[in-house]
Amino acid sequence: MTAGPDGPPGPLRDAEAVVLVGGQGVRLRPLTLSAPKPMLPTAGVPFLSHLLARIRAAGIEHVVLGTSYKAEVFAEHFGDGSAFGLELEYVVEDEPLDTAGAIRNVSHLLRERDVLVFNGDILSGLDLRSLVDTHRSSAAEVTLHLVKVDDPRQFGCVPTDADGRVTAFLEKTEDPPVDQINAGCYVFRRPVIEDIPAGRRVSVERETFPGLLADGKRLQGHVDSSYWLDMGTPAAYVRGSADLVRGELPSAALPGRPGEALVLPGARVAEDAVVDGGSTVGADAVVAAGAQVTGSMLFDGAHVGAGSEVRGCVIGAGARVGSGVTLRGAVIGDGAVVGDGCELLDGARVWPSVEIPAGGVRFSADRR
Structure with a gap:
């Protein structure tokens, strides 16, 4: 048949x-x-x-x-x-x-x-x-x-x-x-x-x-x-999601058309913000003015502050990334807070509800 x-x-x-x-x-x-x-x-x-x-x-x-x-x-x-x-x-x-x-x-x-x-x-x-x-x-x-x-x-x-x-x-x-x-x-x-x-x-x-x-x-x-x-x-998880968003692997379950970004209902992306590289912006998430999100996933309710750079990262549900933050290859747990001006490099993992204070903190390890 x-x-x-x-x-x-x-x-x-x-x-x-x-x-x-x-x-x-x-x-x-x-x-x-x-x-x-x-x-x-x-x-x-x-x-x-x-x-x-x-x-x-x-x-x-x-x-x-x-x-x-x-x-x-x-x-x-x-x-x-x-x-x-x-x-x-x-x-x-x-x-x-x-x-x-x-x-x-x-x-x-x-x-x-x-x-x-x-x-x-x-x-x-x-x-x-x-x-x-x-x-x-x-x-x-x-x-x-x-x-x-x-x-x-x-x-x-x-x-x-x-x-x-x-x-x-x-x-x-x-x-x-x-x-x-x-x-x-x-x-x-x-x-x-x-x-x-x-x-x-x-x-x-x-x-x-x-x-x-x-x-x-x-x-x-x-x-x-x-x-x-x-x-x-x-790293593989982020890559796989981005490949699905871009249509490199077609999926009937994708909730939208393939492209450089998938922005879910209720999300807000500032006009001068850049979201690309197969990124997903979850429901009710926010990407503020001047921010750049590339090849990353923002779970529902996540917030990326003004002028921040997020590359190859996962930002958990309800997590908040402050202004002027640089994140590369980082995983931010649900409800965590990354203060203004911080720099989190490859391998950095912030566990749920942990708060990283503002002030230019730089690290690439677990914070629990």
Whole structure:
């Protein structure tokens, strides 16, 4: 079943999705103190909205969210999924189970032949139907989305043979033999999930996948060169949001047209202020006269004072940045205050409700 030229695709038959959203997002603190990482505002909506929009656009309708940290936030926002054209269900992980354990933990809600599994902090332009086609045409037990990276030393490598069959899973090394890495998206045959041990931590890369290879099962690689970004660090989070705003990765969930800036309803930007580089200005946020905001995110109710420069930063909800402030690569927590004339450089993090006094303070570390 396919769509007409102007409509969405038909259902992807015998397929459903699992999205793992249980992590605490430690690398993104202090932003994740108030919200799980997949629920952080990203190009005007929770990050998870962009992934769910891609899943729905591929024709998948049933999605199970594997939650843990602040689990209630997901259901409060997305409900049963009907407003998004989906059927959403939720499973709470009471204790850390690692990736394979978390997949096994939702297995009682699965009902289709093939299950797409997503890490909930990856931004990707992967063609999901093409991934499923690879999985089915190769008759694989599991198919892995693989991407090539410039420096694979910080990742585990996944070599494949001439037919795309995965041959090994290699730990991080200073001399990686290939540049292909696990991109955090898979297609499982449902019986494989049901065979994962229940009720304990299980790693896909250290236990499940090597065990399948040892048993002679087929694991297939789907190498793809489309947009891919792990959103786990503040710099990557800011970049991903900016890329969505500018349309470098199109998203049906973007609440506006792609461009240099996304200014949400109720925000106020002074006529002589500059907002560009894929910045987002949240609802009721303010960018005062002469300020420049480039490649940054202002959450709802944030305030940037007159003549301030904000580059590659995240300004939390209700936070206030004074006049004549310079921020580069900084993260300002919800409700924090940065006094006039301060300079906060790359790596600076101001935690929620902390107040940095005026007077030209310069730093590039945590303030709690």
